[in-house]
Amino acid sequence: MQSVSNLGLALDSDERVFVRDKVHIVLGDALDWYDQWPSPTVIISDGPYGIAGFPGDPPTPDVLAEWYEPHIVAWSKAATPVTTLWFWNSEHGWANVHGVLQKYGWSFVNCHIWNKGISHIAGNSNTKTLRKYPVVTEVCVQYVRRAEFRVGHRVMTMQEWLRYEWERSGLPLSKANEAAGVKNAATRKYLTKDHLWYCPPPDVFERLVAYANQYGDPNGRPYFSLDGKRPLTAKEWANMRPKFYCEPGVTNVWDEPSVRGPERIKVPDRINKALHANQKPLKLTERIIRASSDPGDVVWAPFGGLCTEAIASHKLGRVHYSAEINPRYFKIAIERLKTYDRS
Structure with missing residues (x-):
């Protein structure tokens, strides 16, 4: 130049x-x-x-x-x-x-x-x-x-998709606390429907995903997946924000x-x-x-x-x-x- x-x-x-x-x-x-x-x-x-x-x-x-x-x-x-x-x-x-x-x-x-x-x-x-x-x-x-998640013809927010996937696993909401290693933060913050929602950090998300795919209904696996083939990783979750x-x-x-x-x-x-x-x-x-x-x-x-x-x-x-x-x-x-x- x-x-x-x-x-x-x-x-x-x-x-x-x-x-x-x-x-x-x-x-x-x-x-x-x-x-x-x-x-x-x-x-x-x-x-x-x-x-x-x-x-x-x-x-x-x-x-x-x-x-x-x-x-x-x-x-x-x-x-x-x-x-x-x-x-x-x-x-x-x-x-x-x-x-x-x-x-x-x-x-x-x-x-x-x-x-x-x-x-x-x-x-x-x-x-x-x-x-x-x-x-x-x-x-x-x-x-x-903001990230959008498509499930069929429905477009979900990150908050909606997290709860949807957990409920789809058939596990009680209370088990999310056990999965995340917290007393009540998972149900009170990460999976709540209200305005008090918090996005789970990547390491917590990874624990929720592992728990749902290990203990959830086998017929619905994989859970927390975008392609239906594998779950999202912690790194991929971090890149959603x-x-x-x-x-x-x-x-x-x-x-x-x-x-x-x-x-x-x-x-x-x-x-x-x-x-x-x-x-x-x-x-x-x-x-x-x-x-x-x-x-x-x-x-x-x-x-x-x-x-x-x-x-x-x-x-x-x-x-x-x-x-x-x-x-x-x-x-x-x-x-x-x-x-x-x-x-």
């Missing part, structure tokens, strides 16, 4: 893809690239907000549902039960897209508030005209693809100033002019990647912008794919990745 260090040069056709280690940045619409990317463990969406903030950003959040739908369809096709989606937007923008995400099988987990602090407005909000309090927040909303690691002291409110100082990318030759109106802090990007993936996992950023997600993925040892449709942003994102030193 030829160098693109001269930001004034036009891109050649062979410069549509830049790779450093296992981090990839491509030029173009993500819709043209999704089929070429491996299945993601993490998707970070930081696309249009419906505020006419850049060419292609709709002027109003009211049309965001239609705008995002083809992307959401592609995400749903590529995702697995391990996948976590982090959806950045304004509160209004997210509210308009939420229904489409649900339509295509994404389950809401949590809404995280990025509080940029009072310095974000610095007294520049005309409340007499706008007639509302100044806005210093955005949201980063966490969604997952998205990863999540909570750092101590972190809540759903993220107090972090807007990007400034050396981290802020400026317009060349205009020191005080930010290149991108809504550059995300590297600190927050690293946080959500660490929270929902392990080293070696795949991270997608369909709307790369200045590709902070690519920098964070490289630093954290993830495999990464960003798409950016703006050639100027694309070239500068490449320069960021080329010159970034993760040591």
Whole structure:
């Protein structure tokens, strides 16, 4: 690949893809690239907000549902039960897209508030005209693809399937406690029908499976199987749920100033002019990647912008794919990745 260090040069056709280690940045619409990317463990969406903030950003959040739908369809096709989606937007923008995400099988987990602090407005909000309090927040909303289990024409949740398989074995529910090696947690948590349900850890699931297949009705074996030939393993069960690691002291409110100082990318030759109106802090990007993936996992950023997600993925040892449709942003994102030193 030829160098693109001269930001004034036009891109050649062979410069549509830049790779450093296992981090990839491509030029173009993500819709043209999704089929070429491996299945993601993490998707970070930081696309249009419906505020006419850049060419292609709709002027109003009211049309965001239609705008995002083809992307959401592609995400749903590529995702697995391990996948976590982090959806950045304004509160209004997210509210308009939420229904489409649900339509295509994404389950809401949590809404995280990025509080940029009072310095974000610095007294520049005309409340007499706008007639509302100044806005210093955005949201980063966490969604997952919950596992589905098909039994005949019925589609079951993980909770429903666990109980169904145990009951199918003909064993009393109380025997699940013996199988799991607990006093009452199996019936009270793992096999309950109510909202107090807990997913059994892989080692407990493995014990339940072994017990049911040893002592359950021989005519129904194998139990807890997806193919009717063998039961699921502990490892396969673990891959039925998205990863999540909570750092101590972190809540759903993220107090972090807007990007400034050396981290802020400026317009060349205009020191005080930010290149991108809504550059995300590297600190927050690293946080959500660490929270929902392990080293070696795949991270997608369909709307790369200045590709902070690519920098964070490289630093954290993830495999990464960003798409950016703006050639100027694309070239500068490449320069960021080329010159970034993760040591």
